[in-house]
Amino acid sequence: MSLTTKVLFALCGLALAACTLGPDFVHPVPPKDTHYNRGRDPANTVVAAGISQHFEPGMIPAADWWRLYRSEKLDAVVAEGMANNPTLQAAEASLRLSYDNLRAGYGIFYPQASLDVAASRQKFSPERFGSNAPGPIFNLVSLSASVSYALDVFGGEHRLVENLQAQADQQRAIMQGSYLALTGNIVNTAIAMAAYRDMIAETERLIALQKDEIAIAEMQSKAGVVAYSTVLGFQNQLSAFESSLPLLEQKLGQSGHLLANLAGHAPSEWQPPEFAIDAFTLPDRLPLTLPSELVRQRPDILAAEAALHASSASIGVASAAQFPSFMLSASFGQNSTSMNNLLTKSGSFWSIGPDISAPLFDGGTLAARKQGAIDAYRQSQALYRQTVINALTQVADALKALEHDAKSLQALSLGMQAAKEKLHLVDANYRAGTVNYLQVLDAKMQYHQARMNYLQALAQRLQDTTVFILALGGADGEPIAR
Numbered sequence: 001m002s003l004t005t006k007v008l009f010a011l012c013g014l015a016l017a018a019c020t021l022g023p024d025f026v027h028p029v030p031p032k033d034t035h036y037n038r039g040r041d042p043a044n045t046v047v048a049a050g051i052s053q054h055f056e057p058g059m060i061p062a063a064d065w066w067r068l069y070r071s072e073k074l075d076a077v078v079a080e081g082m083a084n085n086p087t088l089q090a091a092e093a094s095l096r097l098s099y100d101n102l103r104a105g106y107g108i109f110y111p112q113a114s115l116d117v118a119a120s121r122q123k124f125s126p127e128r129f130g131s132n133a134p135g136p137i138f139n140l141v142s143l144s145a146s147v148s149y150a151l152d153v154f155g156g157e158h159r160l161v162e163n164l165q166a167q168a169d170q171q172r173a174i175m176q177g178s179y180l181a182l183t184g185n186i187v188n189t190a191i192a193m194a195a196y197r198d199m200i201a202e203t204e205r206l207i208a209l210q211k212d213e214i215a216i217a218e219m220q221s222k223a224g225v226v227a228y229s230t231v232l233g234f235q236n237q238l239s240a241f242e243s244s245l246p247l248l249e250q251k252l253g254q255s256g257h258l259l260a261n262l263a264g265h266a267p268s269e270w271q272p273p274e275f276a277i278d279a280f281t282l283p284d285r286l287p288l289t290l291p292s293e294l295v296r297q298r299p300d301i302l303a304a305e306a307a308l309h310a311s312s313a314s315i316g317v318a319s320a321a322q323f324p325s326f327m328l329s330a331s332f333g334q335n336s337t338s339m340n341n342l343l344t345k346s347g348s349f350w351s352i353g354p355d356i357s358a359p360l361f362d363g364g365t366l367a368a369r370k371q372g373a374i375d376a377y378r379q380s381q382a383l384y385r386q387t388v389i390n391a392l393t394q395v396a397d398a399l400k401a402l403e404h405d406a407k408s409l410q411a412l413s414l415g416m417q418a419a420k421e422k423l424h425l426v427d428a429n430y431r432a433g434t435v436n437y438l439q440v441l442d443a444k445m446q447y448h449q450a451r452m453n454y455l456q457a458l459a460q461r462l463q464d465t466t467v468f469i470l471a472l473g474g475a476d477g478e479p480i481a482r
Helices: 003-016 065-069 072-084 086-109 156-222 228-262 299-320 365-432 437-472
Strands: 054-057 112-123 137-151 285-288 325-336 348-357
Touching (some): 065 156, 072 228, 156 228, 156 299, 156 437, 285 437
Antiparallel strands (some): 112 137, 137 325
16 A cells, blocks of 8 residues: 555545534523513503503514504505615625625535646747757647545634624624614604604694784783783794794604605605504504513524624634644646647646645744634623623613503593593683683693694604514514515
C-alpha cells in the first residue's frame, strides 16, 4: 500500500470520527410565571360603552387579527399595505436573501468539481535550461478537470452553516415583526383618522353654538341684561375652539398621508377612505398568551434568540479555526499542441492527494477571535433577557391600559349621558318658557364637549386594544414571503 493511499485512509477515518467543536445551542428556559402583573391578571374589564373586554388565557391572536374591528374599509387598506408597502417588501427580500445564503453555505458539504479548457500560443525559452538554442513557438491546448472535498473534521463548516441557519431564522422573525408593525400602524392610523374627523365635526358644532351664544349675549348686553364681560368671555371661548380646529385638521391630514405611506403610495397618488369611529367594533374577547408561549411567538424575542443561536455557532467556527483543516483533491487533464491530438495518452496528466493546513503561530489572533465570539455570545444572552423583560413589561402595561381605558370611558360615558339628559330637560323647560335660549345653548355645548371627550377615550381604547394584540406578538398563522 502506497503512502498516498495510507494517508487517504487515515483522512477518511478522521472524517468518520469528526467532532463538532463549540457549544450545542440550547433554547433559553421560558418564563415560569403564568401572569404578567404582580398577583394576577384581570379576567375582564368593567363595562364601558356597553362592552366588557374578556381575556382568554392561552388563546393566540389570529393572523388576520384586524378583522376583529369588523370594518371592510380597514380590511381593504390592510390588504393594500400588504401588497404594496416597500418596507414589508424589503423585509421579504431580505428573508429570501438569507435563505439563498444558507443554500450556498450547504454547498461546502458536497465535492467541488470544476472543468477548465484553455488554448494559447506560446514561445518557449531554452535559456531557462542553459541552452542558447532558439526558442520554439507552438500552440498549447489544455483540458483539465479537478475535484476537491473539504473534510470537516472539527465541525467548523457545520457551525458556519448553523450560523447561516440562525441568521435566516432571525430574518424571518424580523419579517414577521415588520408584518405586525405594518398592520398595527394601519389599524391605529385609521382609528386616529376616524377620531380626528369626528372631533372636527364636534368642534364645528361647538363653534356654531358659541357664535349663537355670542349673538344672544351681545343683544342682552345692549339691553343691559348682562354685563359686556359676559360677551368677552364667550368670545374668548370661541377663539379657543377656532384655534383648535386647524390643529385637528392638520392631524387629520397627516394621518391620511401616513395611511397612504403605509399602503405603499405617495399622498398625491392615493385617497384614503373616510373612517368613522362608530364604524369600528371593539373586540370583546381578547387572547392572553401565557408568558411561556409569548417567548415562542413574539418576533422580537425570536429574533433575539436567533441572534443568540448565531453567536453560539460562531464560537464553534472560531474554535475549529484553531485546529488543522483537511482537504482531498484530485485533478486530471490533457495537454496537446493541437486539438486533433488533445486526447492522446502521451498528453495526459493527473494528481491526487490530501492537503493538510495547520496554524502554528498567529500572534494570538485565533485565540482572541474565539474569546471575542464568547464575549459576543454573552452579549447576545444579555440582550435576549432584556428583550424578554421588555416584552413582558409591554404586555403588563397593555393589560393595565385596557383596564384604565374601560374605567375612564365608563365615567365619560356616564358624563355624556348626563349632559344629554340635561339638554333634554333644559330644552323641555325652554319650550315651557321657564328658561331662556342661552341656557339651552349652554346645555348643548356641555353635551358636545362631553361627546368630544368620549370620542377621545373611545379611540384610545380601540388603539390600546391594538397595542395589546401586537404586544402578544404571535398569530395563529403567519405571512408567507412572496
